Amino acid sequence: MRHDDIWRAVDALAAEHGLSPSGLARKAGLDPTAFNPSKRVGADGRARWPSTESIAKILSATGTEMDSFASLVTGAPTLNSATGRPLSGRRIPLIGMAQAGSDGYFGDGGYPVGAGWDEISSPELADPNAYALEISGESMEPVFRDGDIIIVSPNSPVRRGDRVVVRTVKGEVMAKELVRQSARRIELASLNPAHPHYSFDLSEILWMHRILWASQ
CATH class of the missing domain: 1.10.260.40 (lambda repressor-like DNA-binding domains)
Known part of the structure; x- marks a missing residue:
């Protein structure tokens, strides 16, 4: 911890x-x-x-x-003390990790747009633009596994050490840990120790959103 x-x-x-x-x-x-x-x-x-x-x-x-x-x-959703189940709040978009890199799922501001997705119930969130991503593949193990759902907040402040979802201008979408951000560059650590760390110019990053919860 x-x-x-x-x-x-x-x-x-x-x-x-x-x-x-x-x-x-x-x-x-x-x-x-x-x-x-x-x-x-x-x-x-x-x-x-x-x-x-x-x-x-x-x-x-x-x-x-x-x-x-x-x-x-x-990193899991809060449990309802009466039922022992995740709190039910509003429904938010559920987008596949592979889909997130495609056009038509996010607007210019990095917020989910359109209607071609599933929805899930989430804990009550202050961010009206929050959304969920379904992890696919093994590249983020052992932190996130294939089929896990992460809840992401575009409007939450991001700090060093936070787990984030990043989309590059090339359309790559990845879940990483923010190691360092300067006025010009951003450094990201892979959640899977078998994968390399990444360093980008800020001009290469379209958006970076904070991961609030993971449903595992």
Whole structure:
């Protein structure tokens, strides 16, 4: 378990309830800056954990069980505490990973368009442009396997260490981990250790969207 996994779960919990991290902190009676990026790194530059008290308070404020929060830490959808099943929210587009590189599925802004796709129920999301991708092949094992569904948010901020879906101007679509982004270049790590890392000029990237959950 990494610091990023916990913080990502906090952000995901906030998004499920239509809140920003600051809004979630406020709802839980915490300092609104408690989950700010600056609070996630110590003065020495080392990553910090959120306090046990702050986690307990946001779970209480949102009515979330610990096992549901643990699901967010591992990347799975939040579980409904009453049924033990993923929360049902609105329906979002489900696009095959291979289809995502084809024309007609995404508009110029990187949002899903058209109607030639299936739909799935998702956890309640703050991003109206969220969509799902079905993984195909073995290139992303062991993190994502053939047939897994990932839920992707075009409007969520992307930070170093986040898992992302990237589409290049050549039409390549890939799920990677963001290693570094500068004003000119982007570095991506493959989720499968058998595959190489990638480095692109930003001009080669059409869009990059953050992966919020994986249904495995």
